[in-house]
Amino acid sequence: MLQSKLFYKINKNKIAEVESISHDLLVRAGFVDQLMAGVYSYLPLGFLVLKKIENIIRQNMIAVGGQELLMPALNPKENWEKTDRWNTLDILFKLKGAGEKDYALAPTHEEVVSPLAKKIILSYKDLPMAVFHIQNKFRNELRAKSGILRTREFMMKDLYSFHASQEDLDKYYDKLVKVYLNIFKECGIGKQTYRTFASGGSFAKYSDEFQTITSAGEDIIYVCSKCGLAINKEIKAENDKCPKCQNSEFEEKKAVEVGNIFKMGTRYSEPFDLKFKDTDGQEKLVIMGCYGIGLGRLLGTIVEVNNDERGIVWPESVAPFKVHLICLGKGKVKTTTDKIYKTLLSENIEVLYDDREDKSAGEKFAESDLMGIPYRVIVSERTIAKNSVELKERSKKDAKIIKISQLLKTLNKK
RNA sequence: CGGGGUGUAGUGUAACGGUAGCACGAAUCGUUUGGGACGAUUUAGUCUGGGUUCGAAUCCCAGCACCCCGACCA
Numbered sequence: 001m002l003q004s005k006l007f008y009k010i011n012k013n014k015i016a017e018v019e020s021i022s023h024d025l026l027v028r029a030g031f032v033d034q035l036m037a038g039v040y041s042y043l044p045l046g047f048l049v050l051k052k053i054e055n056i057i058r059q060n061m062i063a064v065g066g067q068e069l070l071m072p073a074l075n076p077k078e079n080w081e082k083t084d085r086w087n088t089l090d091i092l093f094k095l096k097g098a099g100e101k102d103y104a105l106a107p108t109h110e111e112v113v114s115p116l117a118k119k120i121i122l123s124y125k126d127l128p129m130a131v132f133h134i135q136n137k138f139r140n141e142l143r144a145k146s147g148i149l150r151t152r153e154f155m156m157k158d159l160y161s162f163h164a165s166q167e168d169l170d171k172y173y174d175k176l177v178k179v180y181l182n183i184f185k186e187c188g189i190g191k192q193t194y195r196t197f198a199s200g201g202s203f204a205k206y207s208d209e210f211q212t213i214t215s216a217g218e219d220i221i222y223v224c225s226k227c228g229l230a231i232n233k234e235i236k237a238e239n240d241k242c243p244k245c246q247n248s249e250f251e252e253k254k255a256v257e258v259g260n261i262f263k264m265g266t267r268y269s270e271p272f273d274l275k276f277k278d279t280d281g282q283e284k285l286v287i288m289g290c291y292g293i294g295l296g297r298l299l300g301t302i303v304e305v306n307n308d309e310r311g312i313v314w315p316e317s318v319a320p321f322k323v324h325l326i327c328l329g330k331g332k333v334k335t336t337t338d339k340i341y342k343t344l345l346s347e348n349i350e351v352l353y354d355d356r357e358d359k360s361a362g363e364k365f366a367e368s369d370l371m372g373i374p375y376r377v378i379v380s381e382r383t384i385a386k387n388s389v390e391l392k393e394r395s396k397k398d399a400k401i402i403k404i405s406q407l408l409k410t411l412n413k414k
Numbered sequence: 415c416g417g418g419g420u421g422u423a424g425u426g427u428a429a430c431g432g433u434a435g436c437a438c439g440a441a442u443c444g445u446u447u448g449g450g451a452c453g454a455u456u457u458a459g460u461c462u463g464g465g466u467u468c469g470a471a472u473c474c475c476a477g478c479a480c481c482c483c484g485a486c487c488a
Contacts, residue, residue, distance in 0.1 A: 009424080009425095009440095011424085011439085012438065013426040013427095013439095014425095014426080016420095016425085017419095017421095017481045017482085034480090089488075110488080139487085142486060142487085143415090143482095143485090143486080145481090257487095260488080262488085292488080329447065330447085357447090359447085360446080362447090362449035362450045363450045363451085364448095364450090367450085380448065381448095383448095
């Protein structure tokens, strides 16, 4: 991508009224744009990151047998009345359609996936089964906050699993715990993310949250000093000992909930009469689990955890580009950089090429630091005199001079 | 939803109740190019509606918007 053509604008000034670091950095560096409180557009840079995250999640869901489908955001009132959530769920967006008919904008998809599964899951032979989708959810949050950390419209991955027995659900659920931890590790926040024992909301007594330690967090969790399991504040009172290792020493931390998984049991199969015929010929209710991750919140959390005084420091796995190629000069410098750009492209290396001729070196460096692309390659009079380029990693302090002929090899090794 | 705060140009900021100014950005021209370059010339603004006043960005009322704290959080 040529930076001169990229749909973005850098903003040098800090956003005056915002508090959270990720909000400030993502807006200033041109990754997202706020339409209104709690509603954001993803600009090309931000959308590239979102897609990277989406793919990491997708691959991990496929790895646990999840089949991707797509369910609609626009829902009929009836399904939400069936589960008694039309009137009890305060974050539910409701709207009127033609003929004054009532609709909901789905904040989650139990009300769609359960009746859908009823058409397909008829026998024990159809179980277990797991489907997921990645699409926009709508939640009428009373208070949107912290940029993309808490919004009213957001991309979410939700997986639903269907089982013939509680044991089968338990087994699958444990698998998902591992897969979730792996997703957060792949997204570059593994070290700061804890499996957290939490309340189950309207679904179940307990659930597991995945909480990432950061001062921007809105939850308080207690991390067990012994085994690393955490407990959410909301249920800390009833659990003064670690449920895993019985230790009673905890460290209090602020954290963001980046994922949440539930054993729903028959909470939704019951109202939708989702039953299967078991081996013994008896009709039984399907046992369900659900597993969510908010993509935007995860993106924001990655920035909260990975930044320094100059800007964002993207983990390579989710960076919008791998390489930021910067040309400092005209004539021969420019033609040399053009050539390097073409070579990188032909080798399928994702590269943003700062080809702008009217910007000073300092300005290009500052923008590059703010954007946070992992590898910066600088080409200038100085470097081509030695048939070289300068290679600097965003996360490191020092730069290296390497021969142009060695650049590809070096980058491919990274 | 309760409470607090703030609304001035694309962004950041000034202006006692008395001519809306500065910086960045953007545009044009020229000179520049290793850490946010320089000169010249432009561009663009008081959230909306009422009120007080000779006169309102400034004071008052209402609305709207955004931010923050709390509550809430499938």
